[in-house]
Amino acid sequence: xxxxxxxxxxxxxxxxxxxxxxxxxxxxxxxxxxxxxxxxxxxxxxxxxxxxxxxxxxxxxxxxxxxxxxxxxxxxxxxxxxxxxxxxxxxxxxxxxxxxxxxxxxxxxxxxxxxxxxxxxxxxxxxxxxxxxxxxxxxxxxxxxxxxxxxxxxxxxxxxxxxxxxxxxxxxxxxxxxxxxxxxxxxxxxxxxxxxxxxxxxxxxxxxxxxxxxxxxxxxxxxxxxxxxxxxxxxxxxxxxxxxxxxxxxxxxxxxxxxxxxxxxxxxxxxxxxxxxxxxxxx
Amino acid sequence: xxxxxxxxxxxxxxxxxxxxxxxxxxxxxxxxxxxxxxxxx
Numbered sequence: 001x002x003x004x005x006x007x008x009x010x011x012x013x014x015x016x017x018x019x020x021x022x023x024x025x026x027x028x029x030x031x032x033x034x035x036x037x038x039x040x041x042x043x044x045x046x047x048x049x050x051x052x053x054x055x056x057x058x059x060x061x062x063x064x065x066x067x068x069x070x071x072x073x074x075x076x077x078x079x080x081x082x083x084x085x086x087x088x089x090x091x092x093x094x095x096x097x098x099x100x101x102x103x104x105x106x107x108x109x110x111x112x113x114x115x116x117x118x119x120x121x122x123x124x125x126x127x128x129x130x131x132x133x134x135x136x137x138x139x140x141x142x143x144x145x146x147x148x149x150x151x152x153x154x155x156x157x158x159x160x161x162x163x164x165x166x167x168x169x170x171x172x173x174x175x176x177x178x179x180x181x182x183x184x185x186x187x188x189x190x191x192x193x194x195x196x197x198x199x200x201x202x203x204x205x206x207x208x209x210x211x212x213x214x215x216x217x218x219x220x221x222x223x224x225x226x227x228x229x230x231x232x233x234x235x236x237x238x239x240x241x242x243x244x245x246x247x248x249x250x251x252x253x254x255x256x257x258x259x260x261x262x263x264x265x266x267x268x269x270x271x272x273x274x275x276x277x278x279x280x281x282x283x
Numbered sequence: 284x285x286x287x288x289x290x291x292x293x294x295x296x297x298x299x300x301x302x303x304x305x306x307x308x309x310x311x312x313x314x315x316x317x318x319x320x321x322x323x324x
Contacts, residue, residue: 010294010301017304024311031315 203282204230208240209259211273220264222250224279227258232281238262240279247271250279 179189206226213220222240226232234255240247248269250262264273313321 007294010297014297014301014304017301017308021304021308021311024308024315028311028315031318035318 201236201282202231203280204232205281206230206279208273208275208277208279210275219266220273221253222262222264222273222279224260224262225258226279227256227260229257232260236281237265238279238281239283240264240273240277241283242271242274242277245271247273247277 182189204226206224209223209225211220211222224232224238232238232252232255234252236252238250238252240250248264248266248271250264252260253263254261262279313323
């Protein structure tokens with residue numbers, strides 16, 4: 001009986017030893033593949049860990065940012081709440097002011113109605129006054145034009161007065177000079193003038209247009225180119241000359257506006273008169 | 284009383300085969316541990 005048990009144990013030991021050897025060989029054979037696979041898995045795990053770390057860091061940064069944003073938003077919210085509260089207070093005050101303004105508006109409307117009625121009356125009155133003002137303006141315009149005319153006349157007369165004063169001064173100066181001249185010639189300036197005083201002779205030059213003698217040839221008449229327009233008057237003595245030569249003296253017997261007839265004074269004759277000779281009132 | 288039989292039997296051979304299998308298995312395990320840096324006791 002003992003031999004049978006020992007034999008069975010020996011067989012079982014052999015079987016398990018062979019199995020042990022087989023499993024050890026299989027482990028040795030496949031452990032390289034398992035190791036490579038484990039390393040690959042480890043790399044994947046490390047990469048995933050790094051990605052997880054990066055994601056965690058990013059999440060932390062985003063969290064910090066969000067926290068900062070949240071803090072800012074809370075601050076803004078508080079500010080807006082404060083502004084809202086202030087706005088509500090302001091609105092309450094404005095509503096009170098609006099109510100007061102409405103009361104004042106009603107009062108002002110009542111006053112404005114009264115004022116409108118009064119303004120209508122004022123407008124009627126103003127229209128009447130405008131008409132009167134227009135008539136007064138027209139009258140003022142006419143008066144202004146009259147004043148301008150009077151001022152123009154005044155200016156003209158002032159100018160004439162100034163010219164007259166200047167002429168008067170010249171005359172006074174000339175009068176003084178003449179009185180001095182009279183005193184130098186032993187003539188009393190206060191002496192009375194007796195007889196007709198010939199008019200002042202002004203220097204006028206003319207030409208001989210033609211001559212004619214009477215039948216007896218005792219007198220000679222000459223027509224000259226100057227007349228009453230040149231202040232030539234009757235009985236005026238004129239001198240006839242030709243260049244530097246004195247010819248005679250003639251007396252004016254007839255005067256026309258631009259022509260005069262002269263009678264030659266034979267006593268003064270020193271030559272024959274020819275057409276074109278010069279004649280003058282004063283040498 | 285007869286003397287004990289000392290002739291090896293087939294079961295003795297099986298015992299040696301079993302011993303050899305255990306030794307080979309141990310060698311495989313040691314080599315496997317050597318791949319992971321095991322240097323021995």
